[in-house]
Amino acid sequence: MKRKFLSLLFISFFIIHTIISTLFTPVFALNLNLFEEKTPSGIPFNKMEKVIDEYVSKYIGKTTPGAAIAIVKNGEIVFLKGYGYADLENQIPVDPKLTVFEWASTSKLFTWTSVMQLVESGKLDLDADIKTYLLPEFAEKLNYNQTITMRDIMNHSAGFGNYAFNTIVLSPDKLVSLEEALLRDKPKQYYKVGTASAYSNYSTSLAGYIVQNISQQPFEAYIRENIFNVLSMNNTSSHPTLGDNSKIIEKKAQGYIPSQKGGFKLGNWSYVSHLPAGSINGTAEDFARYAIALTPDFREKSPLFKDTNTLITMLSPSYDINGEMVGTSHGFFEYVGNYRTLGHGGNTAAFSSQFAVVPEERFGIVILTNAYLEMNILFGLQDLLLGKDYSDIKVPNEELPSSKKVTGRYIPVDRQEGNFVAFTEYFNLYTVKATDQNTIMMNIGPYNGTYLQTKPYYYELIDDNIPFFRNMYHVIRFKIENDAVKHVFVGNGVDLSPLPTGRTMPFLISSLIILLVNILFFIIAPAVLIITIIKDKNKGFHQGNKRFNLYFLVLVLLGLVTLTNNLIPTYKIMISSFRTFAEMKPHILLNFPLLIATITVAVLSFISVRKASISRGFKALYLISIVLLISLFSLLFHWNYFFVVG
Structure with a gap:
């Protein structure tokens, strides 16, 4: 017994x-019956962990120190695992339940959810002028000319270009209020509203500000009350400094930047004044709860909405050009897969994230990493779990237009307009080349995707050398007018356009040549002049020569200073996109006195040259310097180095 x-x-x-x-x-896995299931790409659940482990292990310690991955199916978290380290220096491993990551732009999905909650309650109309929901004095300060609706904002089609500064700062003492950030960091509204999808952090911030106005509470408080608390997301915060949930700070991972020599260097945590665009910090487990809320059984309501139709509407296509949907569903981006897949990705200064749900399969994935611009795990794993086989993409029997008609160089519509950063963007163009009658290759730097034409001017991806293409550029559509490409529809905020008038390849090449010649000349000329001045002094030349030589020397030194003054901010923005305009403003403002000083000295030197006794060669050198200075300042004007934009 x-x-x-x-x-x-x-x-x-x-x-x-x-x-x-x-x-x-x-x-x-909470439900053993789920092991009979498969991922949307066809991987059996009983093999899923092994497949994920094998894939992720190729990149942990190489493209990111750590990662947290969550998978949901039929309302349950079926996979939750941490890989690598949250803190390399202290060898702290990633815990998917406790380790806090920056969610970056995947935070935008919570902004769109809050918008749809207000639509459901009748407080917001997606097709009304957004000025309806703004105080008149604030709306007047925004100073944009075209009418914008919330639907335009959710489609990233509100007419705004990009704005390079202040979206992320690397110190909490540089944070400002959401209202102040919106009035300070205004991008140029340069294309017609509703005609393109151009990714806009600013528009999302504006949407969050409208949520704040309608709800009469800070945006982060609204998100906590109406989403985080509802879903028991207790290890999450959208506050810029995590001030509303400070206990999670001690569990936050360190962020890292991969080194070109291998390994990682410690990066900065990011602080976001435009918090509706990317301020959420939290765990993979908490993010998985949101994925579950977006994939309820058809007989159930999502805890986020009172009406099942609200969720259906939010996840339905909203960006429709010429009667053909192109990739965006009320702020959610469409990804390629065997089933319709929706989600978003994000990057901060030292973290990267990817989120996707497949409503039809009640399936979702969360991937969080603590490295800047990690793409292999984010995009590759998503494609592994959700993607489809390209082999079923075939050329139809009908005759299609020659692919040579779409060849050329293109630039994103979400480019910088109205500030000097555009100069760097135009030297990193997207190139499309025809490889045969119905096939093209699109190159973005060293990366490329191969596309097959399956309908007139409609191309589907069939191969790539990085998973980025599968997630963002899986289908591209060329709009043809007068036998030339007018626009390239992609959706997902990444539409492309041909090079605009005044910035075609001949002009871009000319700009680069002018810049290089100026650099070469104004580095060498001061040394030549100093030697000449010393020789003239030894030869005892008259006062006219001495005066001219002095003006000429000052003139070329002004050219050198002007070049240096503008190359510094250009270099800074090229090596790090996380800059404040306050860093750049002194350089822009300095251009004005430099221009005035250059004109003044040029006039004085022109007067004095007539009284000097100089050789024809030396006089030619002087005239060349005048021509180069004119070309340099013209170049700076054209590329907005004189425009104070923030």
């Missing part, structure tokens, strides 16, 4: 231990 009792006790203990271990191990 005693032995039976002990045996029963041992068996009970073993069962309880097994249950507890199952619940609290990093990887778990």
Whole structure:
């Protein structure tokens, strides 16, 4: 009897231990029947962990120090696992339940969710002028000319170009209020509203500000009350400094920047004044709860909405050009897959994230990493779990237009307009080349994707050398007018356009040549002049020569200073996109006195040259310097180095 009792006790203990271990191990499946399921790409659940482990192990320690991955299916978290380190220096491993990551632009999905909650309650109309929801004095300060609706904002089609500064700062003392950020960091509204999809952090911030105005509470408070608390996302915060949930700060991962020599260097945490665009910090487990809320059973309501139709509407196509949907659903981006897939990605100064759901399959994935611009795990793993086989993409029997008609160089519509950063963007263009009658290759720097034409001017991706193309550029459509490409529709905020008038390749090449010649000349000329001045002094030339030589020397030194003054901010923005305009403003403002000083000295030197006794060669050198200075300042004007934009 005693032995039976002990045996029963041992068996009970073993069962309880097994249950507890199952619940609290990093990887778990709460419903054993799910192992009969497959991922949308066809991987059986009983092999899923092995497949994920094998794939992720190729990149942990190489493209990112750590990662947290969550997978949901049928309303349950079926996979939750951490890889690598949250803190390399202290060898702290990633815990998917506790390690806090920056969610970056995947935060935008919560902004769109809050917008749809207000639409459901009748407080917001997606097709009304957004000025309806802004105080008149604030709306007047925004100073944009075209009418914008919330639907335009959610489609990233509100007419705004990009704005390079202040979106992310690297110190909390540089944060400002959401209202101040919107009035300070205004991008140029340069294209017609509704005609293109151009990714806009600014527009998303504006949407969040409208949520704040309508709800009469700070945006981060609205998100916490109406989303985080509803979904029991207790290890998450959208506050710029995590001030509303400070306990999670001690669990936040360190962020890193991959080194070109291998390894990682410690990066900065990011602070976001435009918090609706990318301020959320949280765990993979918490983010998985949001994925579950977006994929309820068709007989159930999402806890985020009172009406099932609201969720259906939010996840339905909203960006429709010429009757053909092109990739955006009320702020959610469409990804390629065997089933319709929706989500978003994001990057901060030292973190990267990817989120996607497949509503039809009630499936979702969360991938969080603590490295800047990690793409292999984010895009590659998503494609592994959700993607489709390209082999079924075929050329139809009908005759299609020659692919040579779409060849050329293109630039994103979300480019910088109205500030000097545009100069750097125009030297990193997208190139499309025809490889045969129905096939093209699109290159972005060293990366490329191969596309097959399946309908007139409609190309589907069939191969690439980085998973980025599968997630962002899986289908591209060329709009043809007068036998030339007018626009390239992609959706997902990444539409492209041909090079605009005044910035075609001949002009871009000319700009680069002018810049290089100026650099070469104004580095060499000061040394030549100093030597000449010393020789003239030894030869005892008259005062006219001395005066001219002095003006000429000052003139070329002004050219050198002007070049240096503008190359510094250009270099800074090229090596790091996370800059404040306050860093750049002194350089822009300095251009004005430099221009005035250059004109003044040029006039004085022109007057004095007539009284000097100089050789024809030296006079030619002087005239060349005048021509180059004129070309340099013209170039600076054209590329907006004189425009104070913030």
